Amino acid sequence: MKKSMGAKTVLCPTPVLIVGTYDKAGKPNVMTCAWGGICCSKPPCVAVSLRKATYSYDNIVDRQAFTVSIPSEKYAKQADHFGIVSGRDEDKFAATGLTPVRSDLVDAPYVGEFPLILECKLLHTIELGLHTQFIGEIMDVKADEAVLDQDGSPDIEKVRPMIYATGNRTYHGIGSMQGKAFEIGREL
Amino acid sequence: MKKSMGAKTVLCPTPVLIVGTYDKAGKPNVMTCAWGGICCSKPPCVAVSLRKATYSYDNIVDRQAFTVSIPSEKYAKQADHFGIVSGRDEDKFAATGLTPVRSDLVDAPYVGEFPLILECKLLHTIELGLHTQFIGEIMDVKADEAVLDQDGSPDIEKVRPMIYATGNRTYHGIGSMQGKAFEIGREL
Numbered sequence: 283m284k285k286s287m288g289a290k291t292v293l294c295p296t297p298v299l300i301v302g303t304y305d306k307a308g309k310p311n312v313m314t315c316a317w318g319g320i321c322c323s324k325p326p327c328v329a330v331s332l333r334k335a336t337y338s339y340d341n342i343v344d345r346q347a348f349t350v351s352i353p354s355e356k357y358a359k360q361a362d363h364f365g366i367v368s369g370r371d372e373d374k375f376a377a378t379g380l381t382p383v384r385s386d387l388v389d390a391p392y393v394g395e396f397p398l399i400l401e402c403k404l405l406h407t408i409e410l411g412l413h414t415q416f417i418g419e420i421m422d423v424k425a426d427e428a429v430l431d432q433d434g435s436p437d438i439e440k441v442r443p444m445i446y447a448t449g450n451r452t453y454h455g456i457g458s459m460q461g462k463a464f465e466i467g468r469e470l
Numbered sequence: 471m472k473k474s475m476g477a478k479t480v481l482c483p484t485p486v487l488i489v490g491t492y493d494k495a496g497k498p499n500v501m502t503c504a505w506g507g508i509c510c511s512k513p514p515c516v517a518v519s520l521r522k523a524t525y526s527y528d529n530i531v532d533r534q535a536f537t538v539s540i541p542s543e544k545y546a547k548q549a550d551h552f553g554i555v556s557g558r559d560e561d562k563f564a565a566t567g568l569t570p571v572r573s574d575l576v577d578a579p580y581v582g583e584f585p586l587i588l589e590c591k592l593l594h595t596i597e598l599g600l601h602t603q604f605i606g607e608i609m610d611v612k613a614d615e616a617v618l619d620q621d622g623s624p625d626i627e628k629v630r631p632m633i634y635a636t637g638n639r640t641y642h643g644i645g646s647m648q649g650k651a652f653e654i655g656r657e658l
Contacts, residue, residue: 284587284612285622291514292611292624293588294540294631295485295644296507319484319507320636321519322598326479329517329603331509352482358648362655378658399472400481408596410510410605415517417598423480424472434473435637436480443482444648445633448508449623451651456483457643460546460632464639467550470566 291317295445298361298453301330302349302382302391303341305369310382310391312351312374313338314365316446317413326420328400331413337369342416346404347388350418351396354442355455361444362453387421397426397441479505483633486549486641489518490537490570490579491529493557498570498579500539500562501526502553504634505601514608516588519601525557530604534592535576538606539584542630543643549632550641575609585614585629 296316303311317331328350332339342348353361360378367374375382381394385401392399402418423436431437444453460466484504491499505519516538520527530536541549548566555562563570569582573589580587590606617628632641648654 283615285615285618287611287613287622287624289514289608290611291508291511291516291608292586292613293485293508293516293538294586294624294626294629295483295633297481297483317508317510319517320479320481320505321517321603322505322601323479324600325598326477327598328479328481329507329509350481355645355648359654359658362649362651362653363658364655366652366655398480398482406596406598408594408605410513410515410594412512413510415509415605417596417603420477420479423475423478425475425480427471427473430473431638434475436475436482438482438633438635438638438640438642441482445483445626445644446651447626450619450626452626453648453651453654454626455645455648456633457543457645459638460543460641460643461550462640463550463634464554465550466547466641467552467554470547470551 292448294447296448298444298446299330300351300353300361300364300393301338302351303338304345304390305341310375311337311369312364314361321417327417328402328420329415329417331415333413342404345389347390348402348418349385349390349392350400351393352398352443353396355444358453397429398436399424480636482635484636486632486634487518488539488541488549488552488581489526490539491526492533492578493529498563499525499557500552502549509605515605516590516608517603517605519603521601530592533577535578536590536606537573537578537580538588539581540586540631541584543632546641585617586624587612
């Protein structure tokens with residue numbers, strides 16, 4: 283028997299996405315977003331949902347671009363910091379000692395130390411209520427060579443991304459491999 | 471120095487969401503979806519992106535409803551199977567021995583054995599290209615009592631959801647806790 287929790291945003295896993303933008307003055311900003319993910323394969327698109335009150339909201343509207351940087355678990359404190367403080371009040375790159383890198387494809391910065399980044403042009407803006415969903419076309423994915431597998435793809439066990447647990451309000455790392463997709467289910 | 475991978479749907483982590491629907495005849499169906507996640511807090515909404523070619527696509531359009539069931543890692547084979555076979559060709563519940571349970575709130579079934587489920591009414595349909603994004607309002611979240619923590623919230627370490635690794639094309643479990651959100655970042 284299942285217990286009703288009410289109408290809530292409980293889902294697991296949700297990602298830890300660091301959204302990078304420039305403000306009007308050209309100051310780089312980053313914020314942490316768990317409400318997002320890939321939403322289309324062709325064109326390749328990623329969605330991030332932000333509240334209008336965030337500093338990043340206006341930046342995306344003005345610049346029509348954003349990046350998504352994936353922090354590895356060793357940057358858990360920095361990733362959490364990006365979700366606590368507003369870019370209105372602080373230069374978050376300076377505060378954390380991380381490096382803003384200007385994308386050569388879109389008008390937005392990414393976090394140089396994070397192993398995997400997506401550079402996105404704003405394609406759709408969907409008003410949903412408290413959150414606005416920004417859908418960006420992924421113009422390029424860039425990864426540190428150190429996190430690539432032998433086929434040149436990012437290896438999740440080397441990227442070591444985090445999961446945000448909505449119920450617990452905790453960050454978790456990646457666990458053990460449970461099987462190959464499009465393969466283990468053929469046995470049934 | 472980062473290496474360019476091209477414009478691709480590479481992101482980690484992505485979730486393993488099992489989307490439940492009824493077809494015209496009332497047959498329950500499920501499919502596996504990694505392109506999705508929470509997209510708004512008020513109203514609480516979850517997005518799932520499906521190709522038009524899927525059997526579930528017409529089901530959602532017809533019934534204006536779907537569920538999201540979260541498989542724990544012990545159901546990795548069943549979850550993978552749901553993503554390999556089409557509901558046109560097979561009764562996936564019968565094939566896997568899992569139980570379709572009719573939602574009492576929306577016109578869709580969920581997987582009885584899976585520990586966490588979301589019941590959704592279709593709110594928005596966004597055409598993106600190869601994928602259509604269905605945004606559902608979460609009418610209720612239901613969880614097995616066995617996966618709740620002492621505060622009555624789903625505990626991710628008891629739910630034991632899976633992650634789909636887009637680069638590796640593998641499923642992974644949940645790793646160790648890296649810290650409390652909105653807390654560990656205050657130290658910086």
